[in-house]
Amino acid sequence: MQIAILLFEGITPLDAVGPYEVLRSLPGAEVVFAGHRVGPVRSEGGRLGLIVDAELADVPAPDVVLVPGGPGQVALMDDEPVHAWLRAVDATSVWTTSVCTGSLVLAAAGLLTGRRATSYWLALDQLAELGAVPTAERVVVDGKYMTAAGVSAGIDMALTLAARLAGDSVAQALQLGVEYDPHPPFDAGSPRTAPPEIVAALRARSRFILQGTA
Amino acid sequence: MQIAILLFEGITPLDAVGPYEVLRSLPGAEVVFAGHRVGPVRSEGGRLGLIVDAELADVPAPDVVLVPGGPGQVALMDDEPVHAWLRAVDATSVWTTSVCTGSLVLAAAGLLTGRRATSYWLALDQLAELGAVPTAERVVVDGKYMTAAGVSAGIDMALTLAARLAGDSVAQALQLGVEYDPHPPFDAGSPRTAPPEIVAALRARSRFILQGTA
Numbered sequence: 123m124q125i126a127i128l129l130f131e132g133i134t135p136l137d138a139v140g141p142y143e144v145l146r147s148l149p150g151a152e153v154v155f156a157g158h159r160v161g162p163v164r165s166e167g168g169r170l171g172l173i174v175d176a177e178l179a180d181v182p183a184p185d186v187v188l189v190p191g192g193p194g195q196v197a198l199m200d201d202e203p204v205h206a207w208l209r210a211v212d213a214t215s216v217w218t219t220s221v222c223t224g225s226l227v228l229a230a231a232g233l234l235t236g237r238r239a240t241s242y243w244l245a246l247d248q249l250a251e252l253g254a255v256p257t258a259e260r261v262v263v264d265g266k267y268m269t270a271a272g273v274s275a276g277i278d279m280a281l282t283l284a285a286r287l288a289g290d291s292v293a294q295a296l297q298l299g300v301e302y303d304p305h306p307p308f309d310a311g312s313p314r315t316a317p318p319e320i321v322a323a324l325r326a327r328s329r330f331i332l333q334g335t336a
Numbered sequence: 337m338q339i340a341i342l343l344f345e346g347i348t349p350l351d352a353v354g355p356y357e358v359l360r361s362l363p364g365a366e367v368v369f370a371g372h373r374v375g376p377v378r379s380e381g382g383r384l385g386l387i388v389d390a391e392l393a394d395v396p397a398p399d400v401v402l403v404p405g406g407p408g409q410v411a412l413m414d415d416e417p418v419h420a421w422l423r424a425v426d427a428t429s430v431w432t433t434s435v436c437t438g439s440l441v442l443a444a445a446g447l448l449t450g451r452r453a454t455s456y457w458l459a460l461d462q463l464a465e466l467g468a469v470p471t472a473e474r475v476v477v478d479g480k481y482m483t484a485a486g487v488s489a490g491i492d493m494a495l496t497l498a499a500r501l502a503g504d505s506v507a508q509a510l511q512l513g514v515e516y517d518p519h520p521p522f523d524a525g526s527p528r529t530a531p532p533e534i535v536a537a538l539r540a541r542s543r544f545i546l547q548g549t550a
Contacts, residue, residue, distance in 0.1 A: 136350075136357040136514065139384070143350040143487060146383055153383055162376075162387055169360055169367055170353070173376055173385025222515075243515055260519040272515025273357060274491060282521050294524035295534050300350065301436075301457055301486025303525030304518035305474040307496050310508035311517030320509050 123150050123287070126184035126211065128204070128224075129157040129174045132194020135165045136273050137221040138172070141188055144280035144296050148288060156181045158203070166193045178207040186283070187211045190276070191222030191242060198227045205231035217283060219268040221276035228269070229254045238264040242272035243313050244328040274311070277302060337364050337501070340398035340425070342418070342438075343371040343388045346408020349379045350487050351435040352386070355402055358494035358510050362502060370395045372417070380407045392421040397428045400497070404490070405436030405456060412441045419445035431497060433482045435490035442483070443468045452478040456486035457527050458542040488525070491516060 125145050127138050138155075146153050157163060157174035164171055187208065198204050208231040212218045220228050225241040228234050229252035239254040239262055240246070246256040261279045262269050270279035281302070285293035310316040339359050341352050352369075360367050371377060371388035378385055401422065412418050422445040426432045434442050439455040442448050443466035453468040453476055454460070460470040475493045476483050484493035495516070499507035524530040 134357065135353045139349045139353040140488075142384060143348065146381065155384060162385075167360065170356060170369060171376075171387025171389070173387070175385070243512075260517065261521075271517075274354075274514050274516040274518065277488060278519050278521065285521060290522065291531070291534065294522045294530055295538060297520060297522055297524045298527070298530045298534055298538055300488050301525055302488040302518075302520055303474065303485075303529065304488065304516075304520065305492050306511060306516055306518065307475075307492065307499060308504065308508045308511055310511045311515055313512070315517065316508055316512045317505070320505065320512055324509060324512055 123148070123152070123186070124181070124184040125151055125153045125186040125188065126156045126181045127153060127188045128190065129155050129163050129172055130194050130198060130204075131163050132166055132192050132197065133163065133172070133190050134192030134222060134273055135170050135172060137190030137192060137224065137276050138188070140274060140276040141221065141280035141283075143300050144277060144284060145186075147296055147299055148284055149292065154181055154184070178203065182210065183214045184211055185215060186217045186219060187215050189220040189224035189227050191220070191224040191226070191272075195223040195227055199230045208233060215266065217266050217268055217286075219270075219279065219283065221270045221279060222272045225249060225254070225269045226252060228267070234267060234269075237267055238262050239267065239269040240271050241269065244325065337362070337366070337400070338395070338398040339365055339367045339400040339402065340370045340395045341367060341402045342404065343369050343377050343386055344408050344412060344418075345377050346380055346406050346411065347377065347386070347404050348406030348436060348487055349384050349386060351404030351406060351438065351490050352402070354488060354490040355435065355494035355497075357514050358491060358498060359400075361510055361513055362498055363506065368395055368398070392417065396424065398425055399429060400431045400433060401425045401429050403434040403438035403441050405434070405438040405440070405486075409437040409441055413444045422447060429480065431480050431482055431500070433484075433493065433497065435484045435493060436486045439463055439468070439483045440466060442481075448481060448483075451481055452476050453481065453483040454485050455483065458539065
């Protein structure tokens with residue numbers, strides 16, 4: 123089983139690395155990091171370099187495709203080679219998935235039209251504009267399309283995906299393997315639970331964040 | 337404020353990227369990825385390439401130092417240049433921190449002797465052998481030493497660290513920024529909650545995992 127994770131300039135690395143860390147240990151699975159060109163890309167703000175190991179054309183039929191998000195997602199919204207690749211791999215994929223604003227790219231490629239999907243909490247309106255049915259849940263499954271909410275939600279999605287692919291016991295072993303027993307010191311990870319003034323402050327900044335300038 | 341995250345061959349990337357994703361947005365903070373040589377290192381199993389941007393000698397006095405874990409930690413246990421760097425930066429650091437088996441490296445460098453600390457759940461015995469007081473908690477603080485349990489625990493640690501450095505409101509905004517509202521599909525992320533047969537199976541394999549062959 124081949125799992126392709128898209129890397130691109132301006133990615134939010136946790137969107138990719140969270141699922142990677144779970145799925146790399148899935149029995150029989152091989153994870154490949156694919157992108158426009160083999161070599162380094164830089165994360166949001168240029169701070170972390172990650173290496174693309176395969177060009178898109180060299181990954182024509184992964185069983186699972188995962189599109190992360192991040193400020194660089196903006197440039198992918200009209201990146202026709204990426205859209206064409208996503209439509210092509212989607213034709214044979216077992217699962218087509220995204221984390222955070224990666225779902226906006228799937229939607230821009232025409233793959234989420236009329237489907238329930240989620241995204242970064244500040245991007246749900248944009249997801250609706252792109253023809254999907256935005257659903258404010260941590261992980262949303264509609265047919266073979268699995269989308270995760272923002273950034274850290276990719277870990278939850280990867281465990282859900284592992285369970286669908288290999289069964290609950292395997293997924294539980296993967297969860298223990300990455301010791302995913304979350305104990306955040308605050309209950310502020312969702313707009314439904316964070317202090318309202320913090321939600322408002324991030325919402326005010328979101329126009330800029332989602333345009334890739336943050 | 338400078339935050340140095342150590343990268344090395346055989347790292348578990350989530351140990352580094354989880355905290356990075358939280359701390360990169362800390363007001364006034366700059367994250368630098370440091371290692372033996374500028375250029376790429378490969379994660380456990382060689383699957384993900386990450387880029388070192390600064391040699392250890394070029395990061396002589398970070399305010400925060402963070403040591404991730406992973407199978408490659410084994411090679412760091414007698415890596416005297418890394419130990420010397422850790423002791424030097426610890427002399428002036430505000431916080432000296434680790435995720436997963438990174439605490440074994442801090443302990444091997446002599447920095448956790450007699451201190452309460454945690455590590456990957458399968459490495460707590462080894463932490464004791466190295467002179468620390470193993471403590472099976474998600475995040476352990478002893479003076480300026482903050483250690484996290486396995487892999488995903490680095491996210492919880494980074495939020496705890498952000499609160500200490502910049503206050504609860506800033507930490508809560510960072511948590512909402514990465515939408516860290518965890519909803520794992522199973523309650524199997526700790527040896528206390530996972531099915532006993534899964535704990536036993538991972539424990540049986542652990543000798544090999546911790547020796548870097550997994």
